[in-house]
Amino acid sequence: MDKLHNKTIHIDQMPGHAIRRLHQISVGIAHQEAQALSITPVQYAILQSVHNHPNTDQRTLANLVSLDTSTTAGVVDRLEARGLLTRNASPDDRRVRLLTLTPAGEQLLAEAIPRMERVQELILAPLTPSQRIDFMELLNKLVSTNNELSRAAHSDARKLA
Structure with missing residues (x-):
């Protein structure tokens, strides 16, 4: 077995996958x-x-x-x-x-x-009020810190953190 396939990768444990899924969910809710x-x-x-x-x-x-x-x-x-x-x-x-x-x-x-x-x-319904605050702080930190990697960077992203 080659080195690439000797480890099981669980995509549901990857932040990018979870963010993409949450985006799908939010768009679905918005359309509804x-x-x-x-x-x-x-x-x-x-x-x-x-x-x-x-x-x-x-x-x-x-x-x-x-x-x-x-x-x-x-x-x-x-x-x-x-x-x-x-x-x-x-x-x-x-x-x-x-x-x-x-x-x-x-x-x-x-x-x-x-x-x-x-x-x-x-x-945000599944989260407690405290978890909502924490989630938004962490989410905004990820967005502002990684802003320059975006195809459409926001010039005021640092203000989100």
Whole structure:
């Protein structure tokens, strides 16, 4: 038997596998909770970030939600097509498009917020309040410490730790 196969590897003991599974679970819960709104977790993140940072440009938005610029552009295209946000030329630089939510976008976001809060509650439901705090501290430490290894690094990730 060669050296590679003389040891049993249990993928369920690997953090990367558990993180991927938790992501699958969180997306499943989010789709279940927000299905009536036809909104994905990424679309919610973009709507919430544009609401929090009105008149932000797409590059800044991509950083805020930790996505690459092409993925962000595609999501913004879909949200704009649904009439949920608008892109307007910056008065300072006509090449830059500034994003704002439309009234329909604000309304959808208002409906989505309690659903997405419930998603977070359901994800963390198996944990005690103390475990939730510990889990989030450790999770944010992993994210901030490993941020630069991401395909879409967040410039403020160190603030999470």
